[in-house]
Structure formats: C-alpha cells, structure tokens
Amino acid sequence: MKIVESIESFSAIRQRWKNETIAFVPTMGALHGGHLSLMEKAKSVGSKVIVSIYVNPLQFGPNEDFQRYPRTREADLELCESLGVDLVFYPDTQALHPKGWVSLTQVVPPIELVNQFCGLSRPGHFTGVATIVLKLFQLVQPQFAIFGEKDAQQFAVIRRMVSDLNLPVQIVPAPTVREPDGLAKSSRNSYLSSASDRHQARLLFRLLATIQELYKQGMETTDEALKLAMESVLNEGLYPDFQLEYLGAVHRETFLPTEILDEDTRILVAAQIGNVRLIDNTLINEPLVLPDRDGALMQLTV
Numbered sequence: 001m002k003i004v005e006s007i008e009s010f011s012a013i014r015q016r017w018k019n020e021t022i023a024f025v026p027t028m029g030a031l032h033g034g035h036l037s038l039m040e041k042a043k044s045v046g047s048k049v050i051v052s053i054y055v056n057p058l059q060f061g062p063n064e065d066f067q068r069y070p071r072t073r074e075a076d077l078e079l080c081e082s083l084g085v086d087l088v089f090y091p092d093t094q095a096l097h098p099k100g101w102v103s104l105t106q107v108v109p110p111i112e113l114v115n116q117f118c119g120l121s122r123p124g125h126f127t128g129v130a131t132i133v134l135k136l137f138q139l140v141q142p143q144f145a146i147f148g149e150k151d152a153q154q155f156a157v158i159r160r161m162v163s164d165l166n167l168p169v170q171i172v173p174a175p176t177v178r179e180p181d182g183l184a185k186s187s188r189n190s191y192l193s194s195a196s197d198r199h200q201a202r203l204l205f206r207l208l209a210t211i212q213e214l215y216k217q218g219m220e221t222t223d224e225a226l227k228l229a230m231e232s233v234l235n236e237g238l239y240p241d242f243q244l245e246y247l248g249a250v251h252r253e254t255f256l257p258t259e260i261l262d263e264d265t266r267i268l269v270a271a272q273i274g275n276v277r278l279i280d281n282t283l284i285n286e287p288l289v290l291p292d293r294d295g296a297l298m299q300l301t302v
C-alpha cells in the first residue's frame, strides 16, 4: 500500500494509474467499521481504491473540536492495509493549502440545503465540506466516490454539488454501520467516556426506531410522530446530559422538510451528550440492521 503526503507524488502515481477505475473514500481518519464498509464498497466498484485522511479545518467552527479531534495515524494505516487499500493520501494543511486556508476560493452549497439541521448549528460547515471535497475530487479524479448515509445532509450537499457543477464522478451511498446496541459508529464516539454518556447516546437510535414504529402503526403526520417519539423516549428516564438539537423529517431526494410521513421520508436527529455532538438518521422503512456478536446481521428493535 502506498502512503503519499505530497501533491506532486500523488499526481505522479495518479498519472501512472490513468487507465484504472479509481474508487475514492474521503475520510478524516480515526477509522472505524463505518469507514471500512465504505472501503469494501470501493473495492467492489473500482480497480484501485484511494482513501484520503485529512482533518479538514475548514469544516470546523471556531468553538468546535478541531484541535481535539482523534488522530490515530498508525492504526488507520494498518486498517487500510489490512483491507487492501491501494493508496492512502495523507496530506497536511501546508500541502493542500500552501497559500493558507483563511483566504480561499470556496464552494457554497444552495441555501435551502444548508439553512436547516446541521447547517444551522454549524454555520459554514457545509461550505468547508464542499470546498475540500471538490479539491480532493480535482486531485484524485475518481470515477466513483463513496460517502456514508450516516451523514445524510453531507451526502445531499455532495450529490447536489456533483450535479450542479457537472463533476465527472459517481457518488455511491453506503449504509450506516452501527454498534450492537444501535449507536451509529462515529469517530466522536470515543469522546463518550462514561457508561452514562454511552447510555444517553443510544437515545438517538431509539428516537429513530420509535418513529419508524409509529409509522408502521399508521401514523402519517410528521409533527405528531416526532412529538410522540420525544415524549415516549425522553420522558421515560432521567437524561441529565442529553440535549436534543433537532429531530426532523425530510424527503429522501430533495432533502427538504416534509409534513407527511411516507416511504420517501428520512428521519434525522442530532443531540449533545455533555460536550459531545452526535447525529444519526434513517429512512422511515429501513431495517435498522446491526452486526451480532458473531458478525452475522440481525435486526434490532427499540
């Protein structure tokens, strides 16, 4: 496996691979099972798999966790190697932005996609994401790029950028990988230090699963289902560190809010547990499938 830090070395290899089908997985490192599933998907569509690892300063707000974001270089490289990744692109900010990243041409996603959900609490976040992803696409020139549905709003922003700017890359979705108790895998889960935090983090999954259940029972209005789910899940115990940021529903294609629950609805949730911010989402009908202890798949209930 090649590990490349400079743009010059990367471009030389990319030139040699000009007849390959490149499948690209952009990440911020601290790799876990969610990232690995993206790499597996990449292997199934490309002849060469390129993973980038870059903690992108542009997508963090001034009071966010850029400095303390987990950086686990050696473990990440071992995981990539064990999965058969062909190249890890590991640039630093100096290599990617030699003129500095404060004054920079940026990609601003459409307002209706970003003035809601994560875009409200993280102003500028999706501009930072779109800008770095476009830059990486320009360097890597992949035919396929794999993104997780775990970050549903990010997925919608990237897909829209690719369509609006006619980028010659196919965006491939990968389903959310979860812990055995339902918590979506995330690099930020490592911040959940106490058993109580971990317990409260599971409320995101339980809210989603409860809304799915209400839909199955025939509930059709979003407001009613969200309200009932909040009442039944959040009032059943004491959750002193859990602060719901949003619970909402959008159309799976347009990513615009929807008042009616139907098969095209995606439910989204974000919450703070102490100072750890977590997000999750699911399609209304999607089976919430989890690995059991033997690695086989099983379906989980609330």
Ligand code: AMP
Residues within 6 Å of the ligand: 026, 027, 028, 029, 033, 034, 035, 037, 038, 146, 147, 148, 149, 150, 151, 174, 175, 176, 177, 178, 184, 185, 186, 187
């Ligand atoms: P990150 O390193 O957090 O920027 O994530 C890199 C990619 O991995 C993004 O496309 C994420 O959506 C995806 N990802 C993160 N967590 C998961 C998960 N639990 N399941 C599937 N994909 C994920």
